Amino acid sequence: MSRTLRRLVDPDYSRVVNEIHYLLLSAALTWIMIMTAAELHTATWTRSGAKLAFGNRVALPPPSAMAARADRAAKNMLENLVLFITVVVAARSAGTDASFGSAIFFFGRLGYFFTYVAGITYVRSLLWGVALFGVVWIGFGAVGIVH
Numbered sequence: 001m002s003r004t005l006r007r008l009v010d011p012d013y014s015r016v017v018n019e020i021h022y023l024l025l026s027a028a029l030t031w032i033m034i035m036t037a038a039e040l041h042t043a044t045w046t047r048s049g050a051k052l053a054f055g056n057r058v059a060l061p062p063p064s065a066m067a068a069r070a071d072r073a074a075k076n077m078l079e080n081l082v083l084f085i086t087v088v089v090a091a092r093s094a095g096t097d098a099s100f101g102s103a104i105f106f107f108g109r110l111g112y113f114f115t116y117v118a119g120i121t122y123v124r125s126l127l128w129g130v131a132l133f134g135v136v137w138i139g140f141g142a143v144g145i146v147h
Contacts, residue, residue: 019088019138022102026109030081033074033113040067066117073116076128077109083135090142098141104134 041063043049052060063071084105091098108131115124140146 017099017103019091019098019102022099022106023085023088026081026084026106029106029110029113030074030077033070033077036117037067037070037074040064040070065119069119070117073113076116077113080105080109080131080135084138087135087138087142091138094142094144096138096141096144096147098138101134101136101138101141104137105131106134108132108134 038053039045041060042053042057044053084102088098088102091101108127108129112124112127112131115127137146
């Protein structure tokens with residue numbers, strides 16, 4: 001029986017989306033965040049922006065407010081991704097399912113990115129806390145506090 005068919009028939013076979021999938025989605029989100037920040041800074045969709053983007057970026061203009069927020073969001077994601085990877089590896093090593101906390105982290109960070117770039121301050125901070133809760137949940141699972 002194929003793996004896809006077995007997943008549909010046998011719910012105990014494996015989760016369709018697990019912490020490894022969320023880890024990969026988070027890596028993709030990080031790349032999207034970095035690229036968005038770069039695109040907003042250099043305005044690659046314009047002729048002069050494309051020239052800047054494909055050049056040595058020696059004389060970049062100051063970033064717009066939105067580009068600066070996108071850059072800060074991307075840098076914050078890199079910092080949090082290190083924590084996320086660490087707790088996922090710890091949970092996997094301990095044999096703990098980290099899917100729930102991983103989903104919380106990913107969707108919290110996804111919402112965080114959009115609200116940060118849009119400049120929505122309080123919601124952004126709330127979503128940062130949601131993503132942090134996901135990391136803490138995974139960490140608690142790795143040491144056996146939650147299951």
